[in-house]
Amino acid sequence: MKNTNHSTLLTKNHIGKISDDERFQQQDYLEAIKAFARLTYESVYVINYETMTFEYVSENPLFLCGHSPADVMKLGYEFYFKNVPDNDLTLLNTINEAGFDFFQNLPGEEKIRYSITYDFHLLHRDGKKTLINHKLTPLLLTKEKKMWKAMCIVSISHHKNPGNVFIHKQGSGELWELDLKDKAWRKSTKPKLTRREIEVLQLHAQGLSINEIAAQLSVAPDTVKYYRRQIFDRLNVSTIAGALSYAVNSKLI
Known part of the structure; x- marks a missing residue:
């Protein structure tokens, strides 16, 4: 991928200047994120779309690929380009474009109820690959209802191949699957168990x-x-x- 501005490749979500009133929303929210990270085996991190940085990265090792949390935070979006195979980077760009197109068309405050999940490989320093499941949900929205900050959860995937892109709506059985061939969302319902x-x-x-x-x-x-x-x-x-x-x-x- 020949593009010096790596962050533009992995997100269509660009927001303007954040007002003082909006900044007041966040206050000490990171303390709650840190407490959650202490209680889960999954890796947790927070993306800030205003600065295109990682605002928090937990110590859980799966997402770190042998780096320290501080290293990953310093790398920011560059972390993906160092630790994701090229084919999967192309996949992430497709997911990003389709995901934010979907998100943009949702009504106002409803956006906070949606989350997206998908699988891709992480490359470790020893050359081994791990297929991980990545979940992302809005954490804070701007006044214009754009995604300002997002919380991400990383765990081992139960699939065999990357992709498997779904959007879920909280409190409902509705979900949408991304058809990667035509980049279209197909609506369905969650399976039910007896x-x-x-x-x-x-x-x-x-x-x-x-x-x-x-x-x-x-x-x-x-x-x-x-x-x-x-x-x-x-x-x-x-x-x-x-x-x-x-x-x-x-x-x-």
Whole structure:
């Protein structure tokens, strides 16, 4: 990618000068972000679109690629260009363009209820790649309802390939999937699990084996296997780890 202004490649979201009244909104919000980061295994960071910098980066190692949080904050958007493969950088540009086009067309304060999730690779210093899931949601909006600051969460992806781009609306079953071929959003609804399927997933999350789950539910082990197959089909995954990751990330359990 031959472009000296790297930040323009990864975001269409450019905002003007922030007023004093708007700055008053933020006050000590970063303390809440830091407290959340202490409680989760996931990596947390905050993007400031006014300055095109990272305003906060947690100590959780997954996103750091061997750097310190201070190093990543200093790198800012340059971090992506140092630690994301070229093919995935192209993907991120596509997601950025489509995502902010979608966001721009949402009504006013409604924008704060939406989040986007997608997968891409991070390159580590030893040359290894990790497929991560990246979630982003608005943290603060400007008076013009543009995204001023965004909170991002990074975890291990349960998919095998990058992409898998979805927008979720809080408090609803609505979601939109990005068709990467024609760069269009397709609206659908979140998959639903039955009460018994949710029970099976919750027991798996507690570390129980198939036989232990069968005893807990007073059913045969083959019945538990049937429920697992149903779960895999509904969530379009192939492992129980993938099912648990999908269910937790989608707030199904």
